[in-house]
Amino acid sequence: MRQRKVCILSTANIKHMTLISLYTEKLDQENIMYDIIYIDKYHEVENYDGANQLYRHEIFIKPRWSFLRKFLNYWSFRKYAINIINCEIYDFIIVWNEFTIFMFSDFLKRHYKNRYCINIRDENMNRIFPVQWRYKQALIGCSFATVSSDYFKEVFPRYDYLFVHSFNKLVTQNLQPIKVKKSLNDCINLMFIGRMSFPDTMKKVIDVLGNDNRFKLSLVGTGCEVWKTYTVEKGFSNVYIRGSFKPSETANYLSMADVIYSINAEDNVHCDTLLPIKLYYAVALQIPILVFKSSYTYKYAKEHNMDIGITSLDFNRLGDVIYNKYHELDQEKIRKGCQLALKEIQKSQDELNEKIYQYIIFGDN
Secondary structure (H helix, E strand, O other): OOOOOOEEEOOHHHHHHHHHHHHHHHHHHHOEOOOOOEEEEOOOOOOOOOOOOEEEEEEOOOOOOHHHHEEEEEHHHHHHHHHHHHHHOOOEOOOOOOHHHHHHHHHHHHHHOOOEEEEEEOOOOOOHHHHHHHHHHHHOOOOEEEEOOOOHHOOOOOHHEEEEOOOHHHHHOOOOOOOOOOOOOEEEEEEEEEOOOOHHHHHHHHHHHHHOOOEEEEOOOOOOHHHHHHOOOOOOOOOEOOOOOOOOHHHHHOOOEEEOOOOOOOOOHHHHEEEHHHHHHHHHHHOOOOEEOOHHHHHHHHHOOEEEEEOHHHHHHHHHHHHHHHHOHHHHHHHHHHHEEEEHHHHHHHHHHHHHHHHHHHHOO
């Protein structure tokens, strides 16, 4: 009997697909062979323990290019990936993120009906009719579909989606939850960790908190290095900057955080509907998260007693707002809220595991 073979298909770099571990952990346990076919826009060779083959399609994008030129460059991945899929003949395809769904919708429905799942990670340009139509086509033929936020169910085409919390046990397993908050005289480490996507918001925060001795501002991740020159010119000595890092280093940086930074854009459909991975870092550490009050993240954090919510009107006194709210929060209430969140997370991931075994491991199609 031929061994089952699975493909993980994505238009993102592997380092931005940390949550595929929800699938690969089970594939590894059951000795299911899997390949990863992905786009590389950072021009770096990545590794992924357990994968049989990594198929890397390198693209070159310049910021000054038009949207159409960038789009067509990304679209070159379609032919590359389909050629590999046709040669390898996979039993099941795990389709990672909504742009990948859009790109391969017709191919998947025609050639892999009931042999693929789709994983919606974000909300971005998804209300446009042609985009919605291609999503609908993909949903018709998939075995199951997951969303990383309950709010996405209101944005994407109607379907019985499985909401799966984006909590990565592999990243957080060595983290020790905070038991005692910083004292009034201690410096609070406000940490941004991830890919820098909203520099205008970050600039406001740097300008306000720079040289405020109540805070250390840590910027860690791809794109953060652009702030080095600026902070040196401004003479901000309390800003720590580190650019791209290995996923294996994530826990080391997180262990230094007192508050997780997760403010992107206010009253923005894209930002307001998601539940970012940063939220789950805060849950694992049992610490507060800084968010805009317009966001679903704020609603979730408030329900679990870990919220430091702001509006754009608070920027001129941001240091006082964060400092006062941080010390108002009760650590025992934060702990109980995060424990409740962890139960919700586990329940959603158990439901995903049932799908993985039914459709991917056992092939009940």
